[in-house]
Amino acid sequence: AQKVTQAQTEISVVEKEDVTLDCVYETRDTTYYLFWYKQPPSGELVFLIRRNSFDEQNEISGRYSWNFQKSTSSFNFTITASQVVDSAVYFCALSDGNTPLVFGKGTRLSVIA
Amino acid sequence: NAGVTQTPKFRILKIGQSMTLQCTQDMNHNYMYWYRQDPGMGLKLIYYSVGAGITDKGEVPNGYNVSRSTTEDFPLRLELAAPSQTSVYFCASRRPTPRGGEKLFFGSGTQLSVL
Numbered sequence: 639a640q641k642v643t644q645a646q647t648e649i650s651v652v653e654k655e656d657v658t659l660d661c662v663y664e665t666r667d668t669t670y671y672l673f674w675y676k677q678p679p680s681g682e683l684v685f686l687i688r689r690n691s692f693d694e695q696n697e698i699s700g701r702y703s704w705n706f707q708k709s710t711s712s713f714n715f716t717i718t719a720s721q722v723v724d725s726a727v728y729f730c731a732l733s734d735g736n737t738p739l740v741f742g743k744g745t746r747l748s749v750i751a
Numbered sequence: 752n753a754g755v756t757q758t759p760k761f762r763i764l765k766i767g768q769s770m771t772l773q774c775t776q777d778m779n780h781n782y783m784y785w786y787r788q789d790p791g792m793g794l795k796l797i798y799y800s801v802g803a804g805i806t807d808k809g810e811v812p813n814g815y816n817v818s819r820s821t822t823e824d825f826p827l828r829l830e831l832a833a834p835s836q837t838s839v840y841f842c843a844s845r846r847p848t849p850r851g852g853e854k855l856f857f858g859s860g861t862q863l864s865v866l
Contacts, residue, residue: 681839682860683843683855688852688853736851738809739784739794743791
């Protein structure tokens, strides 16, 4: 069975600090896909990134970066120089491609001005 | 583009009432999903569909029913509402690809309270 663990329930940082959100996954499949979604206070779910199991290159997009390590089954998300607008719940999710996404419980990030 | 549209946005039900949450998408996506989100619990899959006429249970299907008569629509039916069904419901869709793994497009959610 597939499983996603986000051990950090809530994180609070001061604006401009860097913060890393952890995601550990379990799967028996050799082909799988990992996702991060953001849920701001308004409630909608915003897609951030998708990574397949064959691509372990780290990804950077502006202040966001993702570190995918198959050896530790982790797909961590770092926000550099955090801003108040980054305050949200962040979800990590996993799929083998054909099965529905399995979500972690989410990490609530609060960025304080 | 409308994307995935859910109605209503909010609803209060009394115990034992029934209702249908509507979901429609205009992207011609074959795959559609219903998730529920409870505080601190992430999103749990209720039902999903890989195409018109095909539906399957997810992790938490009890108390719900779905149908998929068209590609566009995927309504979720609650029969005999219970307080345990108080939650935020999200509908989502994605396009089919040979290897899968496509991102989901989500609706804006329906906040349901059963009192």
